[in-house]
Amino acid sequence: MRLVHALVLIAALLARPALAAPQDAVMNREGYWGIDVDSGACAASMTLQGGSVFLLRALDGEVTFGLLGVRSPVRKGKAGRIETDAGGFDFAPSYGEDAMTLFYAETLDAKALDVLRPARQLRVLIDGAPVAAMTLEGTGFEGALDGVVACSKGQAGWWGKGVVADASDGPVLVYQREGDAWGIVTGETTCLASAAAPDDRQLQLLSVGGRIGIAVGTTTGKLPKGRKARVVTDSYSFEFTPEYSDGATYLNSADLLDSADAFALRRAKALRIVVDGRTVLDVAFDDDSFLQIIDAVTACSRGEKGWWGEGAKPPR
Structure with a gap:
């Protein structure tokens, strides 16, 4: 099953630059x-x-x-x-x-x-x-x-108006507790979990109907492009076909993971994503938060309610 465009759009919006020179200061x-x-x-x-x-x-x-x-x-x-x-x-x-x-x-x-x-x-x-x-x-x-x-904080001053909350600003991650690394944003039929990673990268889990895909975003520069990507965990590895956004600011698995690969991902204590031999993300998990977020984002995509709010509408 191909990942729907709406889910890719969410990933792109969450990978916006974190630091840039002000344009109209x-x-x-x-x-x-x-x-x-x-x-x-x-x-x-x-x-x-x-x-x-x-x-x-x-x-x-x-x-x-x-x-x-x-x-x-x-x-x-x-x-x-x-x-x-x-x-x-x-x-x-x-x-x-x-x-x-x-x-x-x-x-x-x-x-x-x-x-x-x-x-x-x-x-x-x-x-x-x-x-x-x-x-x-x-x-x-x-x-x-x-x-x-x-x-x-939204206050006005010599700089003019402060930040104004606006739905057009894009999706907002919801966190279970203050200080958590992982947050979830819910779309109409999809859910996405995202966490900051080293080297200005983001690790993202994309879920539809209880199944997951995987993605990497960057907040500066571009990701290296290639035709073949591999997920390497501490005990297992598998390949996937990467798809890229315009500008290569994020890549996602073109297909949702099969059951064997998804099961292996749940057991991971460390994870690397490699594209044509080049490492684009390398993380380790100190606790079981990765397993917990997989359970949470898949539950969200099945339409279940939780700390993330209302779940998505499962695709028919």
Whole structure:
């Protein structure tokens, strides 16, 4: 059975870019920081000497940050650190395509925000080497930080209107508990489960009538294209034919998995997806959350009610 177009559309909408330079930013009175409503979130940005852009992005009051390179790639490494005259904190860096974007995939905690808010100078370091430095004093940075948070909560200010909930923004994932990795979105006849994965990827399970397919989304760049894909678990492997969205921002199995492959997937403690010999996703599961989400998304697609809300209408 081929996966229906509506399900592929849901996957595409959930794989929208997480960090991008604001397009129509409203500048603060100091003329350094601009705030823009960006794909259901708000982004505050300042252009640095040399043309790079330092960016804060807020969603529902939670803040992350990124550095967008313009003329050359950002230095890649494993250990990131923000240092200011008010203190510092470590972070795990992630990178976009060709390392032109460096970003923090998690949200900043209260301690990190307390370090940032009074800062007058800021440096971004990767493996101990500086990749960006900026003067924040006199730029209205504290107001930009508070403003991007307020904007993301729907509040209006010097930036204009804040984020407005609109059904046209696309599907919204529902989570069983705050902080869960997996969420589910329900379509009319389909259900999709999605979770963030390393390297700015998303692992997605697509379900129709109690059967599942598998997909990978990316929030930056493109996925490598090929004709043959393979799922490799800790104890089993199977092949599938990949289908791609326009722009190759996600791929999904062209067919729903057969019973043997679906059963093997339920037992997986680690999972890789390989396309023509190139790994596009590599994850490990520390608990039984993967098994639980398979049960949940298939129940949803059979029309059962649960923490995800009303189930889908099973296809006739």
